[in-house]
Amino acid sequence: MYQPWTVKYKPKTLKEVVGNREAIQKFVEWVKSWDEGIPKKRAAFLYGPPGVGKTVTVEALANDFKMELVEKNASDYRTEEAVKRFAGLASQYGSLFGTKRIILFDELDGLTGTADKGGVKAITDIIKMAQCPIVLIANNAFDPRFANLRNYCLLIEFKKPPTTDVLKHLKAICLKEGIDAEENALKFIAQRSEGDIRSAVTDLQALAQGKKRLTYDDVAWLGFRDRQETIFTVLRMILYGKTCEGAKRAVNMADVDIDMLFEWIYENVPAHLTDPHDLAAAMNALSMADVYRGRIRSTQDYSFIRYVIDFMTAGVAMARVNTKTTGWTPFRFPERIQALSRSKEERAMQLEIGRKIKRRCHISATRASKEVLPYLRIIFKNNVEMAAGLAKWLDLSREMVDYLAESKEKAEAINKLLSQNP
Amino acid sequence: MSFEMWAEKYRPKTLDEMVNQKEIVERLKSFVKAKNVPHCIFAGPPGTGKTTAALCLARDLYGESYREYIMELNASDERGIDVVRETVKTFARVRSIGEVPFKIMILDEADNMTADAQQALRRTMERYTETCRFILCANYSGKIIEPIQSRCAPFRFTYLPREEHDKYLRYIAENEGVKLLDDGLDAIYEVCGGDLRRAINTLQAAASLGKPIDAKIVYSIAGRANPADVQKMIETAMKGNFLEARKQLRDMIQKYGVAGSDIIRQIHTEIFRADIPEPWKIKLADIVGEIDYRLVEGADEEVQLSALLARLVEAAHEIKGSRKV
Numbered sequence: 001m002y003q004p005w006t007v008k009y010k011p012k013t014l015k016e017v018v019g020n021r022e023a024i025q026k027f028v029e030w031v032k033s034w035d036e037g038i039p040k041k042r043a044a045f046l047y048g049p050p051g052v053g054k055t056v057t058v059e060a061l062a063n064d065f066k067m068e069l070v071e072k073n074a075s076d077y078r079t080e081e082a083v084k085r086f087a088g089l090a091s092q093y094g095s096l097f098g099t100k101r102i103i104l105f106d107e108l109d110g111l112t113g114t115a116d117k118g119g120v121k122a123i124t125d126i127i128k129m130a131q132c133p134i135v136l137i138a139n140n141a142f143d144p145r146f147a148n149l150r151n152y153c154l155l156i157e158f159k160k161p162p163t164t165d166v167l168k169h170l171k172a173i174c175l176k177e178g179i180d181a182e183e184n185a186l187k188f189i190a191q192r193s194e195g196d197i198r199s200a201v202t203d204l205q206a207l208a209q210g211k212k213r214l215t216y217d218d219v220a221w222l223g224f225r226d227r228q229e230t231i232f233t234v235l236r237m238i239l240y241g242k243t244c245e246g247a248k249r250a251v252n253m254a255d256v257d258i259d260m261l262f263e264w265i266y267e268n269v270p271a272h273l274t275d276p277h278d279l280a281a282a283m284n285a286l287s288m289a290d291v292y293r294g295r296i297r298s299t300q301d302y303s304f305i306r307y308v309i310d311f312m313t314a315g316v317a318m319a320r321v322n323t324k325t326t327g328w329t330p331f332r333f334p335e336r337i338q339a340l341s342r343s344k345e346e347r348a349m350q351l352e353i354g355r356k357i358k359r360r361c362h363i364s365a366t367r368a369s370k371e372v373l374p375y376l377r378i379i380f381k382n383n384v385e386m387a388a389g390l391a392k393w394l395d396l397s398r399e400m401v402d403y404l405a406e407s408k409e410k411a412e413a414i415n416k417l418l419s420q421n422p
Numbered sequence: 423m424s425f426e427m428w429a430e431k432y433r434p435k436t437l438d439e440m441v442n443q444k445e446i447v448e449r450l451k452s453f454v455k456a457k458n459v460p461h462c463i464f465a466g467p468p469g470t471g472k473t474t475a476a477l478c479l480a481r482d483l484y485g486e487s488y489r490e491y492i493m494e495l496n497a498s499d500e501r502g503i504d505v506v507r508e509t510v511k512t513f514a515r516v517r518s519i520g521e522v523p524f525k526i527m528i529l530d531e532a533d534n535m536t537a538d539a540q541q542a543l544r545r546t547m548e549r550y551t552e553t554c555r556f557i558l559c560a561n562y563s564g565k566i567i568e569p570i571q572s573r574c575a576p577f578r579f580t581y582l583p584r585e586e587h588d589k590y591l592r593y594i595a596e597n598e599g600v601k602l603l604d605d606g607l608d609a610i611y612e613v614c615g616g617d618l619r620r621a622i623n624t625l626q627a628a629a630s631l632g633k634p635i636d637a638k639i640v641y642s643i644a645g646r647a648n649p650a651d652v653q654k655m656i657e658t659a660m661k662g663n664f665l666e667a668r669k670q671l672r673d674m675i676q677k678y679g680v681a682g683s684d685i686i687r688q689i690h691t692e693i694f695r696a697d698i699p700e701p702w703k704i705k706l707a708d709i710v711g712e713i714d715y716r717l718v719e720g721a722d723e724e725v726q727l728s729a730l731l732a733r734l735v736e737a738a739h740e741i742k743g744s745r746k747v
Contacts, residue, residue: 266725270664279664280729280736287716287729294721336672336724343676361430362473363619364496364531371620372427375627378643383630389425 005205006198009173014060017053018169018197019161024057026156031061031102034133041154043127043134047141048158051196054137057158058104071104101132108138108146120145127152160195163187169197170204174214181214188219230255235264235331239272241317248313258305262289262312263334271329275322285315349403356394373404380404380414388417424598429622432594434471437478441590442582443471449577450475454482457522461547461556463532463571465563466579469617472559475579476528479557483522491518491525497539498531506535506542514546514554525554532558533565540567547573581616590618591625600625601634609640652688656696659731660738667735668728675724682723686714689730698741709733 011017014024027046033039046054062069105123127134127149138146141155167190174181189207193200208214234254241247254261269282289311296304353376354369361368380387380401391401391414398415405411424431434440437454440447453459459479464472480488493513495505510527518525529535535543547556547570558574560566582590588607595602602625614621627643628635655674659667674680693706713730717723 270668276662276732276736276739280732283729283732287713287721287726290721290725291716291719294719298719339672339676346677357427358496358499361427362433362477362494362530364498366496366498367531372429372623375623375643378627379630382627383632386425386626386630390427393426 004202005173005209006201009169009176009201011053011056011060013064014057017057017060019165020048020053020057020158023048023156023158026154027057028061030154030156031065031133034100038131041152042130043136043153044156045136045138045141045146045150045153046156046158047138049160049195050139051193051198051200052158052160053197054158055104055106058102058135058137062102066099068099068101069104070101071106102135103130103132104135104137106137108136109140109143120149124149124152161197162195163190166190166193166195166197166200170200173201173204174208177208179208179211179214181208182216184216185214185219188216231261231264232331234261235268238265238313238316239268240320240325241313244310244314244318247317248309250313251309258308258312259293260334260337262286262293262308263337264331265312265316267334267336268331269316271332273316273320273323278319278321278323281321282316282319285311285319288315349400353394353396353400353404356396356400360394377404377406381406381410384410384413384417387414388421391418392421427623428594428598428626429619432590432622433474434478435481437475437482440471440475440478442586443475443579446475446577446579450479451482454479457483459483459524459526459555459557461551461574462558462577463563463566463574464557464559464577464579465561467561467581467617469614469619469621470579470581471618472579473528473530475577476526476557476559480526480528483526484520491520491522492528493525494528494530496530497533497535506539506546510543510546511550514550517553524552527554527556529556529558531560533560533562537567540570544569544573582618584611584616587611587616587618587621591621594622594625595629595635598629600629603634603636605637606635606640609637609644613640613644652685653692655731656689656692656734659734660696662735662738664732664735667731668724671727671731672724675727682717682727683714685723685727686710686717686730690714698737699744702737702741706734706737 014028017024023046027044030039030041030044046057048054059069059071061067108120108123123136136149136153141150141153141157167186170186170190171181174186186204189200189203193203207219211218231254234250237250237253238247241250251258251261256264266286269286270279273279273282289308292304292307292311296302296308350369350373351365353373354365354367357363357368357372358365361372363372376390379390387401387405387410390396396404401414401418402408402411405414437447437451464475466472477492480492484491493509495509500509513525513527516525517523529543543556544567556574558566558570563571563576563578588611591607591610592602594600606628610621610624614624624640624643625635628639631639633639651670652674655667655670658670671685674685675682690707690710693710694703696703698706709730713726717726
């Protein structure tokens, strides 16, 4: 039988709910306070991004405390009249058989437009007279429509649980489903979900159901495919955009952050704007976008981001004057990013060697790594004996020798000499 | 051939061994004789013997165990104010026991210290004058703040004269059993311009090839050891190959850690040497200046400099067009 895993593995008790321990604690204490009479706030307003466990928490609590949960969501009470009817049913009546009752209004964000006119006000009225705990749920509690309603509610924020918590949940599901999943694969899903547990579980089911093994390749491939397609569309809109508005709109479609999008554009401009004037204009636009990034840093005023976006999108699009669109030019992954992380390691190694030189040669490590190291490299390439002698004299580590020798054979020859005369 | 850094092996040990900077050496010898040393600034280009002079002075003053009485600090590595506050103070305030009543602090590459650190240093120098003397080595004395300069005896180091340079390199080559040809020696002087450390490093790297050292070998070594070939990058851009020029730029910045400010300064120099119509030189200077300013504003070096390269591609294109007409 097909059953969504989001339902199948929905937490039954509060203990099983992923993350948000503080929020849950606050909520539990408020519910318990009803045992000592009606508290100041008769409603709790749980808010936070989708899929972080707001509804699940209320359901699990009702289960733990053996309470009767009367649940309605937005689509059920679209008018004032409907809400009143519902309220009459649930709120004013005490519990007939001794079971306590809790009322849940879910998906308040869904109350929109004229059809729901009065809905918020009706809920507010119900809360004022409520004889049992009322729970409201919405993504955004600070919507102006809820301004008055908020006064009567205890606000409880639900946050995105950390990736590690989502990961734990996914692991538990795999265990129960008998799926042997690679840690990396689950981590990838967890990270992609950005704290939305519901979407993480949905993804997991789509990728893993019916499988015995789930590898990183199964997962990463999928993620990369749809992401890449989006970025290509976005780049096309910018590099071949006819209007400023169109090019700027591309930013909203991109599922990479602004800095990464900048790198994509920066990488691909030269191949797509080949006319020297167009190229100079486009690179100048990117340079200006970059200047505004610097201004954000120095002023700490993020609102300058709009100029960054103007220049990197519209500025680049408008640079196209003379370049003809001929044929198809592929887009390339920003190479600078890879090169940068590679060379960061390299620079660290160079500085380490610089420190070794410094101990012997009365020169700063910084300068040694720039001024002496290039000569060492030449020596290590040409003269095994001299290299071994210097390695010993400078007390270089094996990794340093490997780095300086560049080729494997040379490194081995040098290391061999070193081990013969320690 | 010996297997250590020759630049270190042949560093003079005593003031008597120092072949160059005659006047300076004489004055330093008089300090040794009087057993008193003022605070000093040794200013001059790299590879002219500043650090060596400081070390020789210390050895002549304190004898073989001179290391116990001196401390060497490289401002390029530790140039913050904290280092001055902590390390320098701790060293400076403890009185030395022995014939000479003070210790010596050698601050290498002192022009790389921040202004704040220099201010802190100034006060330390004043407070602990009795127990510690400072020798500041710097390429540019202008980068040392005025109050420090006025407290120090200035010494100006200059590049080695050609004969001294040749004599020294020939001596090393002979001692190491390396055949150094005349044109090889000329080439070393040409590429290193009297910077003795660089010259000796070049000699050693050339010797590692195991062949008699001629000009060709020296040039190839120099080319490989100095990756910041700004001239070549400009040529690539002017030929219209932007992508290749950007790659060269990226290597310079990422692989060899060349500072953007250094690159732009060299571009500025190269533009006035370039074979382009005179009016263009000043047009390009304007562009270089603008990009330089954006860099100073704290922008990304590669993005800014590659925008400049694109402008060079554009300029070369326009110049070519105007020449045809």
